Amino acid sequence: xxxxxxxxxxxxxxxxxxLVLNCSFTDSAIYNLQWFRQxxxxxxxxxxxxxxxxxxxxxxxxxxxxDKSSGRSTLYIAASQPGDSATYLCAVSxxxxxxxxxxxxxxxxxxxx
Amino acid sequence: xxxxxxxxRHLVMGMxxxxxxxxxxxxxxxxxxxxxxxxxxxxxxxxxxxFKEQTExxxxxxxxxxxxxxxxxxxxxxxxxxxxxxxxYLCASSQVGGEWTKNIQYFGAGTRLSVL
Numbered sequence: 001x002x003x004x005x006x007x008x009x010x011x012x013x014x015x016x017x018x019l020v021l022n023c024s025f026t027d028s029a030i031y032n033l034q035w036f037r038q039x040x041x042x043x044x045x046x047x048x049x050x051x052x053x054x055x056x057x058x059x060x061x062x063x064x065x066x067d068k069s070s071g072r073s074t075l076y077i078a079a080s081q082p083g084d085s086a087t088y089l090c091a092v093s094x095x096x097x098x099x100x101x102x103x104x105x106x107x108x109x110x111x112x113x
Numbered sequence: 114x115x116x117x118x119x120x121x122r123h124l125v126m127g128m129x130x131x132x133x134x135x136x137x138x139x140x141x142x143x144x145x146x147x148x149x150x151x152x153x154x155x156x157x158x159x160x161x162x163x164f165k166e167q168t169e170x171x172x173x174x175x176x177x178x179x180x181x182x183x184x185x186x187x188x189x190x191x192x193x194x195x196x197x198x199x200x201x202y203l204c205a206s207s208q209v210g211g212e213w214t215k216n217i218q219y220f221g222a223g224t225r226l227s228v229l
Contacts, residue, residue: 004155031216032216034217034218036220041201041222041223041225042222042223043117043119043203043220043221043222043223044203044205044218044220045220046217046218046219049216049217089156091156093216099144099146099161099163099207099209099216099218100158100161100169101156101158101216101218102155103155103156104155105153105154105155106155
């Protein structure tokens with residue numbers, strides 16, 4: 001059974017600092033990995049998706065890397081802003097055609113103005 | 114607006130009540146999902162429907178009964194729930210199959226359920 005772990009569970013940073021969020025997974029046979037954002041009481045918004053054949057994806061201030069063989073992904077958020085305060089969730093998809101995502105518990109981030 | 118709409122947003126029910134959660138997707142997707150999100154736990158996949166057919170039932174108790182009348186609508190019928198069923202219930206949809214399939218799931222805002 002795939003297990004996804006996110007460290008740290010919670011963190012606070014001053015505005016302007018770079019954020020580094022870590023995700024690890026136990027089974028490296030994945031099809032893709034996604035990072036989601038969740039605001040309190042809301043649903044999830046997909047931020048970045050990395051195919052298993054890719055090493056990284058970038059969108060604006062966000063950069064996600066994937067080391068499939070070691071079962072790790074890192075989400076970098078450059079020059080953090082108070083609006084980045086949210087919970088960030090990592091999820092892996094097992095194989096092509098299997099849409100059963102396995103989620104981590106999330107990294108709860110607070111950016112202090 | 115993510116294109117996935119869930120109603121109601123909040124629901125309080127007693128253990129003997131029967132209620133239903135509704136999800137509608139406006140994205141033309143062919144797969145829909147129910148997830149349960151409890152405090153301090155990862156999202157738990159409950160049910161998956163591909164092309165209106167249930168393809169996954171993740172050992173969910175029978176007091177939760179899904180219904181997918183067409184590819185745009187998904188319901189979760191609730192009856193004789195327990196207090197531990199209180200959680201945020203999230204619906205999602207995605208497009209599966211074909212060359213360009215990245216399996217990105219789009220989520221609704223969820224229904225916050227409290228069972229008294």
